[in-house]
Amino acid sequence: MRRFCSVLSSTLATGLAAALLIIAPTPAAADLPDISGLSFDELVELREQLNLAIWQSEDWQEVTVPAGTWTIGEDIPAGHWTIRPAGSQDMLNVAYHDLVDASGQGVAPGWHGWNGILTGPDHPYPERTSVDLDMVEGMHFTCSKPVIFTPYAGKPDLGFK
Numbered sequence: 001m002r003r004f005c006s007v008l009s010s011t012l013a014t015g016l017a018a019a020l021l022i023i024a025p026t027p028a029a030a031d032l033p034d035i036s037g038l039s040f041d042e043l044v045e046l047r048e049q050l051n052l053a054i055w056q057s058e059d060w061q062e063v064t065v066p067a068g069t070w071t072i073g074e075d076i077p078a079g080h081w082t083i084r085p086a087g088s089q090d091m092l093n094v095a096y097h098d099l100v101d102a103s104g105q106g107v108a109p110g111w112h113g114w115n116g117i118l119t120g121p122d123h124p125y126p127e128r129t130s131v132d133l134d135m136v137e138g139m140h141f142t143c144s145k146p147v148i149f150t151p152y153a154g155k156p157d158l159g160f161k
Helices: 002-013 017-023 027-031 040-055
Strands: 063-065 068-071 079-085 091-097 113-119 131-135 140-143 147-151
Touching (some): 079 091, 113 131
Antiparallel strands (some): 063 147
16 A cells, blocks of 8 residues: 555646546656556546546636537537536536527527437436537537536546456
8 A cells, every 4th residue: 555655646746647648648658657556446546536636737627608509619619528517406408419590599400419408416317417528619509507518537437346
């Protein structure tokens, strides 16, 4: 455990460099600790610490988007986002689509994309509490109630050993 604490401390001291190694290896990777000898439990704990460091970084953003129809690349930056209801008991409709109706406030007939219902974690029937969408410029996003956008941080851990 002492070796693990040393590796964990060293990793956190280098800030987000370890997290960036996962995304894009750089020459600075040689400065990172060797984690190949860590046990499964130690790696899981390290991953949790890295996620916390990512969420606490200056680059992390969490933005509340009000109900309405928004254009990707104008109102919302293009990119991979995780979207969840702003209210913990909310149930709302969301759509990511190519066509906007004549009023500019909703989805037009013949549209292509994705739509679904999101529920807050405290909703009596929590079904889907978030969705990950890789949004491209020129598409649209419509929500019936406010939602929270956060940068996509990877697939959730399913808990398999």
